[in-house]
Amino acid sequence: MLTLRQIEVIRAIMLAGTVKGAADLLGVSAPGISRVMKHSETQLGLRLFSRNHGRFVPTTEAHGIFAQINEVFAKVENLQFSIDALKQGGGGVFSFASAPSISQHILPRAVKRLRQKFPALRMNINILKIEETIDYLLLKKGELVAMSFKIDHPGLVSHLLASGRLVAVVPAGHALAARTAIALTELAAEPLIGIDPADPYGEILAAPFRDHGLPFDLAIQARFGQTVAALVAANLGVAVLDEFSMAARETPGVAVRPIVEPTSFKTYGVFNAEVARSIFADELIDLLKLEMREALAVR
Template sequence: MKIDLLGLEAFVGVAELASFTRAAEHLNLSQTAISHRVKKLEGSLGVQLFRRSHRDVVLTDDGATLLPKIKSMLAGMDAELERVRTQAVAKRQKLTLACLPTIAMDLLPQALRIFDAEHADVTVSVVDTSASEIGALVASGSVEFGLTIVAAGNHDLVTEALFSEDYVAVCPADHALAKRKQITWGDLVKEKLIRVNPQTANRFIVDQALGNRSETPNWAYEVQHTLTAFRLVREGLGLTIMPRSAVDALNDRAVAILPLSRPRISRTIGILSRRNVALSPLARDLCAAFKRKR
């Protein structure tokens, strides 16, 4: 005899609520459907489970004997199914990494698309934060690796360079400089400029490249995030300096991208990991995906 789970569920519902109508509502079924399930179960068992009247639904002796056993069996099945589900969730592998917000705009989604094609069952946790925070997270082992700006720092960490890119000027598409193929820092002297705060690696790189001229430009606005600076440019409040890949990722026709020289400023992005600590196979696969996109 096959176990009729739907019939057993209907039987318990009617028995506990003492009503076919209320049981049907509770199980989101029609009264006809639940009556059919109970009758089918009774036919399979060869016994009557309920005595029906216009007012009441009462368990027969056979029904009363069967009820606690069926409830226990169904509860056991629910518990076992939940155990299997919990184990399945626990078995899902997890990979945690950190990256710069500007990398999260462009390179990260591309690499994750490649990674997901081979590891759809892996949960990936991304901490998009500053370069200094990435270094601390990698050093502490809170993340397996980071995508950040290559720079001298902690000797317990090692960086593998991926690519280098220039910083460019970004201006509104209708700005007087927008049609230029290239500009110099001298062209920006009379322009309102927007920069990010001194705690960011991008700000440090620009200031270091400009040297004692870092305060010469007209820095009219200072913001926390590169994306905020970009939004201010769109509103016509000034120009900003951004890594080329970040501007490309935004793909916004409301702005123009201007190669910038004298001085030309660039940064190198790399994979930061702990020295003498091997990356997990999953981390190695994701790093390989980053390399494929660059």
């Protein structure tokens, strides 16, 4: 059986027409090419080339072999291409999702870093509410969901990404914007914009008010944090959101301030417990953690 090296040498002679040309093509010495060719002919018991005016011409008997050699070489090249593509992230689609609170600022930054490491990686990104995550992962629509809630389900695994805080969001020209920190009582006294407390994310935002015996009476209710922030920028009220939702370097029209009372907001990477994670999922988790640490440092 011919080795891949013998196939490579025979093909090089076919292409170059001379031993020296084949040696130049492969970047080796001419005597070495001659030895490999002679050994191959002896091994096969067949003369592969005849000399014609100084050039090596395939013999009639060897034409069938040369056709198969080309086919084998093409498959080897395709294999190497596939390996190189995998190293760059090619050859498949990495599907994952994020909660709206993470998708606004943190996720795009992490995806940018992921693209830099795997430039050929195809991605399919979805934005999910917490209640949509279970079906998404159990039905294997994607590998990972970056979530603002720890999901208690036997088929899923949640890994902590970061621990942050809730923040007060007020119109840029509002009197409270002059404060270095804002109390919950001050926010409760203003028209509140927020998310339905029956929603898991909305319940997180409402919890500090409830824990301190304060009303969480929403003057305007929206579905996503981005909408809430935009309504605050329109001077329609104040809000409480998580600091990752407000992780932009600057948000026009609003002032983001710490809340006087202690608050907590945790983010998680959620996976299907029965599915092995790809290198892309592991890398994205690390990048999300990095971006969240940087966002906390800035805040």
